[in-house]
Amino acid sequence: MNLLRSLSLTACTALLSISCGKKNEFSPPPPAKVEVQLPIVRNQQTFSxxxxxxxAMQRVEIHARVQGILKEVTSDFEPGKVIPKGTLLFKIDDVPYQAAVRNAKAELAKAESSLSLAKITLERRKRAGQGVSQLEVEIAEADVQAAAAAVQSAQAAVTTAEEDLSYCEIHAPITGRISELYVDQFNLVGPGADSILCTIVxxxxxxxxxxxxxxxxxxxxxxxxxxxxxxxxxxxxxxxxxxxxxxxxxxxxxxxxxxxxxxxxxxxxxxxxxxxxxxxxxxxxxxxxxxRQVTPTEAVLVPTIAIQKDLGGDFVLTIDDQNVVIRKNITLGDAVGRLKIITEGLKGDEKIIVNGMQRAREGSPVTPTLVKNENEVDPSVELKSTPVSK
The missing domain is CATH 2.40.30.170 (Efflux pump adaptor protein, beta barrel domain)
Incomplete structure (x- = not known):
């Protein structure tokens, strides 16, 4: 019985000593460590x-303009090579066209002879005076006109025949790179057959x-x-x-x-x-x-990694002079490498959190470290704000 009293007394004394000790106190964690950067403000061109x-500026299809056998592909025809203007590329069998020229010239000579005879007849009838009626003179004049027209027609036929003969030799119309040959040698080419021989670009x-x-x-x-x-x-x-x-x-x-x-x-x-x-x-x-602009315009650019998005839209986390986190809602523009143009929401002098965003909370203090902006900077544009070095 005495033993139980002693144990109870000892337990009460221990409880009293514990309850009278130092109270537990909550120690808040230190401010989160974050890295911040200044935006880049510079003259920046944007693009669509x-x-x-x-x-090609010039692309010409080489056609056979007359029908005939592709008799020759010259040694100057080198597929894939650049050839100068005027290079002889192909020859078409020209025997029928040479004959056509000779025939046309013969017809021209015949027409010219008829014209000469008509002129002589007209002159004789005019000199005959009263011995020839006016009707006969007018008939002679009409014969001269008809013979002259026949000469013109024969001359046109000669021109056509000579032109057809010239088409039997095909030259490069422009300087350019030539394609492969689309028709094998000795095939029939021209109107009614394969007319495209190659292209020149x-x-x-x-x-x-x-x-x-x-x-x-x-x-x-x-x-x-x-x-x-x-x-x-x-x-x-x-x-x-x-x-x-x-x-x-x-x-x-x-x-x-x-x-x-x-x-x-x-x-x-x-x-x-x-x-x-x-x-x-x-x-x-x-x-x-x-x-998009005639001249580059001033723009605010921030690293893409600093940009966040939620139901409220795009935003970045910044810190004020007391190192308290502030949310800045922004409007995004074009991407420039690893940077984004900010069209609304930033002035360009804010300190933006680029590392440790997951530990930063809006309205809470942080321990910032200002770091150098290592994103690509276009050397051709004038920087209005230089990132701060460590």
Missing amino acids: EYSGRIE NDDTMRVYFEADERRALKYLRRRQEIESQHMQPPVVSLTLADGKPYSHPAQVDIADNTIDSDTGTLRVRAVAPNPEGILADGLFVEVKVP
Whole structure:
């Protein structure tokens, strides 16, 4: 009994000593560590992108204009090579056409003889005086006119026959790169048979065609009169090839079509690009980047990784002078590499959280570290704000 009292007393004493000890207190965690950057503010050009197709400035189909056997393919015909204008490429069997020329010349000589005889007859009847009636003189004059017409017809026939004979030799009409031969030698070619022998493409300069949608076409149409009246220079566009590599030469816009395609709702636009290295080929597809402004305009750019989105829209997290997190709702513009243009919501002097966003909460303090902006910066544009180094 005494033992139980002693144990109870000891337990009460222990409880009292515990309850009288130091109370537990909650220690809040330290502010989250984040990395921040200043936006880049610079003169920035923006672009509209289109899918374009390359066409040669000149593309000529070489036809056989007269019918005959393809007698010869000359040694100057080298498929895939550039040939100069005037190069002899093909010969068609010309025997029938030489005969036609000789026949036409004979008919011309016959007509000329008839004309001479008609003129002599007319002169004799005129000199005969009263011995010949006026009717006979008029008949002689009509014979002269008919003979003269026959001479003109014979001369035309000679010209036609000689021209047909000249078509038996086919020369390159332009300087350009020649295709393969579409018809084998010794086949019948010309009208009524295979008439296209090959094609020649002048690829020193290439055309680039692309289609602008109605919304962008309307912007151009509203300014077209101003552009034409002030003789403003058409925009220079850049091309990107199918392998993702930029084309080294710019293209110059030279024509916008005069109608909107009712089926596609687009305006066809043409640019011209030099092709000294022969990289561009007829039929090639490219990406066309057209500048939206005549001159670059000042823009605010932030890293894409700093941009977040929720039901309220796009936003970034920034910090104020007391290092408290503030949400900034933004409106996005074009992408520039790993940067995004911000058209609304930022002035350009904010400190934007780029690392540690998951630990930052709006209205909570953070421990920021200002880091260098290592995104690509176009050296061709003037920077208005330089990112701060570590």
